[in-house]
Amino acid sequence: MLLAHRIRIDASAAQRDYFARAAGTARRVWNWALAEWQRQAALGHQPNALALKKQFNAIKYQDPAWLDADGNPWLRTIHRDAHAQPFANLARAWRRYFEQRRAGGKAHPPRFKKKGRCPDVFYVANDKFRLEGMSAVLPKVGRVALREALRWPGRILGASVSREAGNWFLSVQVEVPEQAAGRRRSGDGVTGVDLGVTSAATLASGEKIAAPRPLKGALRRLRIRSRRLSRKLERAKAAAGIKGRVPKGTRLPVSKNRTKGALALARLQARIARVRRDFTHKLTTRLCRENQAVAIEDLHVKGMLANARLSRAIADVGFYEIRRQLLYKAARYGTCIVLADRWYPSSRLCSACDTRNGTLALGERAWTCANCGAHHDRDVNAAINLQRLATGALAARTALPEASPAATPGTAAGIDPAAGGKVTPARHEHGQQDGSGQEEDAEHVCSPLR
Ligand SMILES: [Zn+2]
Numbered sequence: 001m002l003l004a005h006r007i008r009i010d011a012s013a014a015q016r017d018y019f020a021r022a023a024g025t026a027r028r029v030w031n032w033a034l035a036e037w038q039r040q041a042a043l044g045h046q047p048n049a050l051a052l053k054k055q056f057n058a059i060k061y062q063d064p065a066w067l068d069a070d071g072n073p074w075l076r077t078i079h080r081d082a083h084a085q086p087f088a089n090l091a092r093a094w095r096r097y098f099e100q101r102r103a104g105g106k107a108h109p110p111r112f113k114k115k116g117r118c119p120d121v122f123y124v125a126n127d128k129f130r131l132e133g134m135s136a137v138l139p140k141v142g143r144v145a146l147r148e149a150l151r152w153p154g155r156i157l158g159a160s161v162s163r164e165a166g167n168w169f170l171s172v173q174v175e176v177p178e179q180a181a182g183r184r185r186s187g188d189g190v191t192g193v194d195l196g197v198t199s200a201a202t203l204a205s206g207e208k209i210a211a212p213r214p215l216k217g218a219l220r221r222l223r224i225r226s227r228r229l230s231r232k233l234e235r236a237k238a239a240a241g242i243k244g245r246v247p248k249g250t251r252l253p254v255s256k257n258r259t260k261g262a263l264a265l266a267r268l269q270a271r272i273a274r275v276r277r278d279f280t281h282k283l284t285t286r287l288c289r290e291n292q293a294v295a296i297e298d299l300h301v302k303g304m305l306a307n308a309r310l311s312r313a314i315a316d317v318g319f320y321e322i323r324r325q326l327l328y329k330a331a332r333y334g335t336c337i338v339l340a341d342r343w344y345p346s347s348r349l350c351s352a353c354d355t356r357n358g359t360l361a362l363g364e365r366a367w368t369c370a371n372c373g374a375h376h377d378r379d380v381n382a383a384i385n386l387q388r389l390a391t392g393a394l395a396a397r398t399a400l401p402e403a404s405p406a407a408t409p410g411t412a413a414g415i416d417p418a419a420g421g422k423v424t425p426a427r428h429e430h431g432q433q434d435g436s437g438q439e440e441d442a443e444h445v446c447s448p449l450r
Helices: 013-042 049-059 080-102 214-239 256-290 301-305 308-317 319-333 378-398
Strands: 002-010 121-125 130-132 135-138 142-146 155-164 167-175 189-195 201-203 291-297 336-340 366-368 375-377
Touching (some): 013 080, 013 121, 013 167, 049 080, 080 121, 189 256, 201 378, 256 291, 291 378, 336 378, 375 378
Parallel strands (some): 189 291, 291 336
Antiparallel strands (some): 002 142, 121 155, 366 375
């Protein structure tokens, strides 16, 4: 199983300087390769990464554009992995673009990278560095101190060094053997999770988990720091005699205070990201650890993000990230993840009698079923409906003779998990699913969705 560990580097000033130059080199080589790719494609040729790399290798120590003021090839001071990898990345970006276009989806061709607008990152191949406990030996810079030792055993495939708000990180990709990657579950629950805005996650047991909402707390500070930065930008514009929009290609003089302001803003944004990451990791680990099956809604996040009023709250909770983490952790814990399709009316169905409430508005936090009179909390009801999907999917997967509908009347055996829009016929009271005759060894039979 492929896992990555991102470790903070305690770099010296000289090492930070090299990292920044290597990342700049990677960006510049990418831009050169993309420009060359586009030029050749416009002439009707079929460019490919390997040929481009050869072409680049032929000029990189001679072409005036790649020589410093004294006429020396500065690329020699940067390790070659940093300027070889962009070619492979570019080829992958084009491949993905054509695949997406063939699939009929929306696709963006690879773009030029701009300093300050793209992540600062460069690659190191696995044979060019080694890890020794709390330190790593990287090409050209030697030993760097790490904040922690590598967490995973296994074969190291490669690493990248990247910057986040002035700090540098080493991301190590490791091929971890299945046995070492596997984790023991602490429970065999079956639950549904309603991801929401008012509370980040509502479980079928009725438990509501609030997100730390780091963005909301830090929003005031964010506004202050962005305002400070934009004032400095205005000042620089005024000094350059520019009114209104800055014409494309202009370089405004960068003052020390503007650099400081930008760094303060970036640090705050990085902190927000860290708090969010911590929360989603703890939530998704807990869900996978305690349950043999978890159903979540496959939210149409893009459509929801277009809703301006909701978008900040949704992006703050990080739905995409929760889903992504659930899926990869499920493989480690042997948990089934059931994705209810986005048209499954989880909040509109009455979890007691399956009547559909067609008039439920988005703002209604609680409602009463017109058919059976049950009173529902909107989120808990949705979570219970999702839990029933999980129960059905699990029963269909295990499909052991003992788990026939007659033997366990509480579970809806035989429902096709792919038909997520359908409702499981059996009623399932919440809180009763634990140890209610689910097969003990279900984790061996149940292969997680991927
Ligand atoms: Zn009802």
